[in-house]
Amino acid sequence: MILTRLHLVHYRNYRDETLEFSPGINVICGQNAQGKTNLVESIHLLSRGYSHKTGTLMDMVGFDESGFFVQADIVKEDTSHTLSIKMQDKKKTVLLNGKKETRRDAVLGVLTTILFEPDDLKIVKEGPEKRRRFMNNEISGFKPNYPYILKNYAKIHNQRNALLKEIKYDSTLALTLDSWDEQLVKYGSMLMRYRIDYLRRLNVKARELHRELSGGQEELVLFYQNNVLENPQEFSDLERIFREKLQASRQEDIARGSTTYGPHVDDIMIHLNGKDAKKYGSQGQQRTAAISLKLSQIEIYRESTGDYPVVLLDDILSELDDRRQRNILSILGKTQAFITCTDPSFIEHYSELPSKILKIEDGRQLKQIEN
Numbered sequence: 001m002i003l004t005r006l007h008l009v010h011y012r013n014y015r016d017e018t019l020e021f022s023p024g025i026n027v028i029c030g031q032n033a034q035g036k037t038n039l040v041e042s043i044h045l046l047s048r049g050y051s052h053k054t055g056t057l058m059d060m061v062g063f064d065e066s067g068f069f070v071q072a073d074i075v076k077e078d079t080s081h082t083l084s085i086k087m088q089d090k091k092k093t094v095l096l097n098g099k100k101e102t103r104r105d106a107v108l109g110v111l112t113t114i115l116f117e118p119d120d121l122k123i124v125k126e127g128p129e130k131r132r133r134f135m136n137n138e139i140s141g142f143k144p145n146y147p148y149i150l151k152n153y154a155k156i157h158n159q160r161n162a163l164l165k166e167i168k169y170d171s172t173l174a175l176t177l178d179s180w181d182e183q184l185v186k187y188g189s190m191l192m193r194y195r196i197d198y199l200r201r202l203n204v205k206a207r208e209l210h211r212e213l214s215g216g217q218e219e220l221v222l223f224y225q226n227n228v229l230e231n232p233q234e235f236s237d238l239e240r241i242f243r244e245k246l247q248a249s250r251q252e253d254i255a256r257g258s259t260t261y262g263p264h265v266d267d268i269m270i271h272l273n274g275k276d277a278k279k280y281g282s283q284g285q286q287r288t289a290a291i292s293l294k295l296s297q298i299e300i301y302r303e304s305t306g307d308y309p310v311v312l313l314d315d316i317l318s319e320l321d322d323r324r325q326r327n328i329l330s331i332l333g334k335t336q337a338f339i340t341c342t343d344p345s346f347i348e349h350y351s352e353l354p355s356k357i358l359k360i361e362d363g364r365q366l367k368q369i370e371n
């Protein structure tokens with residue numbers, strides 16, 4: 001999958017700009033606050049339908065404008081597609097090959113991206129919320145209905161928690177809990193099944209990659225941490241077990257005003273050479289493990305969709321030492337990549353890769369250098 005052209009109109013600080021890209025590495029360089037991340041954000045938006053930076057599409061409308069237009073030409077399996085998003089008067093329209101498309105799943109997969117940003121380097125080090133977010137983002141990239149299931153689960157979970165708080169003061173409301181529990185079991189089990197399947201694949205790929213990145217020194221193993229399932233054999237009976245746990249913890253849930261069991265407290269335990277990397281790993285080991293997890297997505301996406309995704313590295317290289325930069329770039333050989341940075345000189349060491357340097361200033365492309 002190759003993104004060949006991008007047209008941005010009134011998109012953040014881009015007024016009307018058309019950019020053409022290399023099928024290899026595209027280095028988006030420029031001083032701070034010139035529009036490098038905005039460019040990456042627009043590609044991510046076309047791919048996923050939402051921004052990785054802000055929650056609302058209106059934030060992306062150029063200052064003093066009433067809407068924006070972003071359009072990409074994509075070549076996928078020798079077929080060209082044009083994908084556009086138009087935002088006008090607070091209304092979003094998606095167009096595929098010039099035709100308005102209302103079905104979300106019809107456009108998902110036309111442009112598949114993996115975004116790697118500095119926050120991702122904290123996947124191993126920080127709390128479980130970061131790892132849940134990682135799972136959610138990555139699974140959403142190749143399972144179009146996952147975000148829908150996640151959204152439903154979150155909604156039901158919040159409503160159940162609100163009801164639990166009310167039951168404390170009005171116990172007759174407890175009668176309505178059964179129907180919420182059924183919904184929670186339905187969507188929660190779907191989420192857990194997706195996550196278990198994903199982690200099974202991630203475990204294989206990340207272990208291979210981490211072995212390579214650590215020069216054969218470290219063995220990475222992932223464990224799915226979930227408070228519904230006690231062991232993987234229970235997988236086929238997931239719904240029943242989840243339902244029973246919800247019922248058994250009902251009084252405790254009412255007393256706490258929150259739901260104890262479910263995928264909202266999931267986590268991934270990451271082991272390096274048999275030890276918990278979060279507790280015992282050095283900063284460098286944790287970063288390398290994060291890179292292994294993130295870059296494993298390239299092969300997982302290819303296996304799921306039959307094509308390599310477009311890789312977006314936003315501000316990530318400056319966070320890494322030379323060795324890790326080299327490791328990442330050596331893995332990007334098979335994919336098209338967009339790398340933002342202030343100093344593009346690193347690319348000179350990779351003359352074997354097709355590349356293009358695009359210099360951005362104040363939302364405009366100043367010049368391009370092709371290799």
Ligand SMILES: Nc1ncnc2c1ncn2[C@@H]1O[C@H](COP(=O)(O)OP(=O)(O)OP(=O)(O)O)[C@@H](O)[C@H]1O
Pocket residue numbers: 011012013014030031032033034035036037038039059060061062063315340
């Ligand atoms: N809706 C908008 N309309 C116009 N300009 C915007 C809008 N949103 C953000 N900007 C401008 O975009 C610029 C930031 O762009 P961006 O985040 O892409 O910078 P960058 O080149 O990635 O910088 P850095 O290297 O600091 O990360 C800022 O100057 C900001 O004012």
